[in-house]
Amino acid sequence: APVTTDMKTLTAEIEKFAKDKKVEIDTLRIREEYRKEFLGNVSHELKTPLFTVQGYIHTLLDGAMEDKKVRKKYLQRAAKGVDRLIYIIKDLDLITKLEIGDLHLEVSDFDIIELISNVFDLLEMKAAKKGIALVFDMDYPKPIYVRGDKEKIQQVLTNLVVNSIKYGSQDGTTEVSVENLIKNKVIVRVTDNGEGIAEEHLTRLFERFYRVDKSGSRKEGGSGLGLAIVKHIIEAHNEKIYVESVIDVGSEFSFTLEKSK
Numbered sequence: 001a002p003v004t005t006d007m008k009t010l011t012a013e014i015e016k017f018a019k020d021k022k023v024e025i026d027t028l029r030i031r032e033e034y035r036k037e038f039l040g041n042v043s044h045e046l047k048t049p050l051f052t053v054q055g056y057i058h059t060l061l062d063g064a065m066e067d068k069k070v071r072k073k074y075l076q077r078a079a080k081g082v083d084r085l086i087y088i089i090k091d092l093d094l095i096t097k098l099e100i101g102d103l104h105l106e107v108s109d110f111d112i113i114e115l116i117s118n119v120f121d122l123l124e125m126k127a128a129k130k131g132i133a134l135v136f137d138m139d140y141p142k143p144i145y146v147r148g149d150k151e152k153i154q155q156v157l158t159n160l161v162v163n164s165i166k167y168g169s170q171d172g173t174t175e176v177s178v179e180n181l182i183k184n185k186v187i188v189r190v191t192d193n194g195e196g197i198a199e200e201h202l203t204r205l206f207e208r209f210y211r212v213d214k215s216g217s218r219k220e221g222g223s224g225l226g227l228a229i230v231k232h233i234i235e236a237h238n239e240k241i242y243v244e245s246v247i248d249v250g251s252e253f254s255f256t257l258e259k260s261k
């Protein structure tokens with residue numbers, strides 16, 4: 001049957017069509033910008049460690065190889081640069097998967113206290129190098145069972161504790177606590193007494209590659225993706241992440257988790 005329609009409806013339809021198309025084009029344009037920015041960031045992040053490795057290898061080839069001591073030192077530094085490249089690429093791989101939603105959660109019930117204790121064990125040496133103590137804010141830690149992807153939550157805790165060490169003050173403290181929030185939720189807090197973050201940065205902190213102090217944190221050797229990864233993982237769990245910070249006093253990052261039934 002022929003579709004009869006009055007001029008007004010037709011005009012409205014055409015306008016809607018045009019608007020949808022414009023939205024589509026705008027979306028594509030934003031995506032394209034996003035892609036370009038991402039690629040720009042990636043090559044920038046990879047450049048520094050690559051130039052470092054290149055520098056040491058060329059110096060070795062240009063004659064530094066003759067000296068046994070120098071040879072070892074330069075090879076160790078080049079190896080460190082390669083380790084760093086691999087670390088950045090692993091983070092890039094993870095963030096890409098998280099951003100395209102290609103990451104499913106393997107949910108189980110696990111003891112969050114035990115997980116924190118594992119993370120402490122793994123990072124104790126790193127903390128000790130800076131004289132930082134990793135402490136539990138609990139007299140007698142008892143198991144607290146939560147529901148989530150254990151490996152991913154371990155990654156969240158690791159990233160937060162690593163940051164608290166990197167940006168914490170020499171001989172400072174990183175404190176982790178778990179508290180009941182509302183009936184079926186707990187909140188995990190990671191607190192340091194380090195350099196802190198100025199308020200104007202707090203809203204942008206979880207963007208990938210965002211850094212407060214461009215040179216300072218690159219020296220610390222991160223990928224600039226740690227907090228973006230943390231946010232994605234927490235949001236994939238339908239949970240929330242918070243940050244509070246005061247310059248020269250310290251920072252507190254906290255996130256919620258569902259208690260197991």
Ligand code: ADP
Binds near residue numbers: 168196210218222
């Ligand atoms: P990276 O540490 O690799 O630079 P992140 O995404 O983990 O990247 O952190 C982003 C930025 O947030 C850091 O460069 C740093 O400026 C700031 N930041 C993160 N954690 C802390 C903290 N605990 N104290 C102070 N600043 C922090």
